Amino acid sequence: MRVRLRLDGRRPRRWHADLLRALSALPQLAGGTVEIDARPGPDTWPETVELLFRLETLIQRLPAAGPSEPLALSALGPWPAAGSAAPDLILDLCGDVEPAGSTRIWRLAYDGVAGEAGLVASLLAGRAPVIGLHEGAVLRASGRAGTEMRGTIRVSFEDALMRAVTLIAATLSGRDQAGLNIVSGPGIGPVSLPASRLGVRGARMLARRVVQRLYHLCYHAPHWRVGWRRLDGPDLIDLRAHPAGGWRVLPDDGRRFYADPFPIDHAGETYVFFEEYIHAIGKGILSAVRFGPDGPVGTPEPVLEEAHHLSYPFVFARDGEVWMVPETCGAGTIDLYRATAFPGGWVKEATLVSDVVASDATLMEHAGRWWMFATVRGSGAGAPLGAGSFSDALHLWSAPDFRGPWTPHAHNPVLVDIDSARPAGRVVARGGKLIRPIQNCTEGYGRALALARIDRLDDDGYRQTVETEIGTGPLWTGSRIHTLNRSANLECIDGSARSLRLGAMLGRSSQ
Template structure:
């Protein structure tokens, strides 16, 4: 382990800065804390916004941007191998020094200002002034600054800790920063002005909409295709799409088709609005494209989705997303397609999302996103590998492969075209589920993972929902999903929000804002 100096502001220490110290110490590094007056300027506007939104949501959670006591100065008489300057100012150090920037600024308030103006801040990390790593964090909440800033700062922690580890291991020089879009010119409106003129109107608009319409109501599309499909042509056009019917009291998403014994099935996430928890369901499609029936086949105490179903070694398996259960579990079909049993926990203690299997050159690989101690589940790509399906599954030494909202989270099974492998990836730049692209896996071995920038899917077709985030095909059966933004709430909470009881009205308000 290494000797690392972390330079923190003497006043106005933020939780994300203290968390970096904790994370480095947990991994066994000798971390000395140095407190300095540089960069200790207070951020009253940011603190006021955090307090306001905390009261609005009746939340006691401690935001990563919140001021904390943090670690006291604890220097030790040894030469540091690395310094990490988190003050937001320039502090001269003898050791090589890492510094972080938010859209080109050393001050975290800039990230809040970009969010308030409706933008998405990017991160960059420099070693003695030279860029060594970048990140484009996903922001799940685009209307609450406290939630959005938590997503940004969670990935700032990931970026700093990961880069420090690579420096200590002597691998940093070999890391080429992933290209991200150049930061836009700093918004002209300050944080207070932007919050009043941009954030609050968006907040009101979102609340008003969610009073009457479902948020992220997914619909599943399917069709039979002879010849090239979406992956080969890059477009949703070329044939009419049918829609998997539902009753408005649930949605279906994450479709994975599977062909078996001359029959065609679509496995989906089913989320009933009465429970708010996803289960895995299956629909059978006859030769004429008609749905024979749909029903649940797998449920756990936690949320399930992304049911990747595949045949291997004479068995039929399912590898659903169960990140809320903090494990990746493999299921085996006992009575296909209706009965499934747990076979083995492949990866324990990791909150992985949309894990996607690839068998390549006699080795198995898993691509997934990881929520690294918080933040979004849609921006941090990790890879695991194993010699057999049952493992052991080992994390790739380059993890995280990238932090990028536009190409980290898988959106379907890997597609092989003319000996080349493409991973469907979600693009969360516009919103969660905002789009889908195909990213070619250029290099994949135990030492290196390289993926090409994704090529977006052309959505022009008869499919009426342009925001798609899953693409799959099994034989002739091809599936997609898309967000229907026009589904009304059957039991509108408008009446609840106008209730004379302030507590009931406040609960309704929190429902539509989160």
């Protein structure tokens, strides 16, 4: 099979090399040719975008190298220039390839606009862009790209480019409508890109950055907190809203925050495990506290620390033991731990999945089989692990036992959608349905909690329907909410607040 990549030869970027490597690594192209058409593309790219990127890099202290980094055309030398022979498929990144003969053309577009300028326009309009791969009037695949740094155009731009690599590679592997959810959204269509907006945006961003710097001098942000309540009636999944009585907050000293609560009943007692993020060291460890009838008993105690950041302590009981699968994306693995002196004494039993930057791994036993959900950063075969968003590409694995061996789903990523991919707690069976708590990160990481009904879960596909979204408000103040879990009689959530640095010095924190 001969595949031709149409790119703008005036602006080759590092992501083009990442895409070419990903394509060349596909088994479907073994023995074939991946070639390049690098003629100058349509002149729609405002040069002031590069100035904006440089300004953001300087002010936000971003790494200089990234997927948007310009490359010399010679850096794409391992792939031949387009020859005279007609290819079987053209991947059109510019939007200027005209139909000819029997050659198929797949055009990449962002909110319906081809080319990188269309992506920038969408981001400047404040959108989470829908990436579409079009063959004529047929939409082969699509996904809503996201980022953890919403509002920083360079990072959002790069995360979307790497997710485009994911979609292209997955579709070339034969996973189009059969294995990838097709997403859509309001306002999808052509948008304009006035170059003057970039200069104005750069000035406004600089002013905002000064305000942000002052804010961070005064506050720890974000500062998460754990909410809890005793259950004597319906839980949040049945209520589909915050309880009328609200939530009580697990107190902290302002020098650390607590997030990702997982309650568990053990030996007649209830414990809550959570991430403890210590601002002074800039790293998360895992801690736990016992709960009595009136709330936490004593102060939280650390139970697990590693060289890398830990969070999302997915804890469960099985075979007379207590197990945990914490988030260990900094190590590039998904690991299984066992408690030898509950609630502490955690020892690593196995690595379930290697070479993966996975967030919020969530296990579920269903119909005699184990399934694992996580969002994965990176773009697939041949592409770097550390690129793209942490929150918009849902991957699945299955296994006969929670210890493994774990097999990746044939259609990974089964969903690309910043609205509804990232897990937010244990999957719950309710009324004959499986309900999956999820994070809606469209407006930024952990901005809202949602509940999705799993409609299909098998070797051939995955489907879900988002039924309810639960945000912050009078009964849970703050700006974010992103975890929901319960035990028999205790329900926990979390969300962000502000912690005054001065207040921490004086022994108090603000909500």
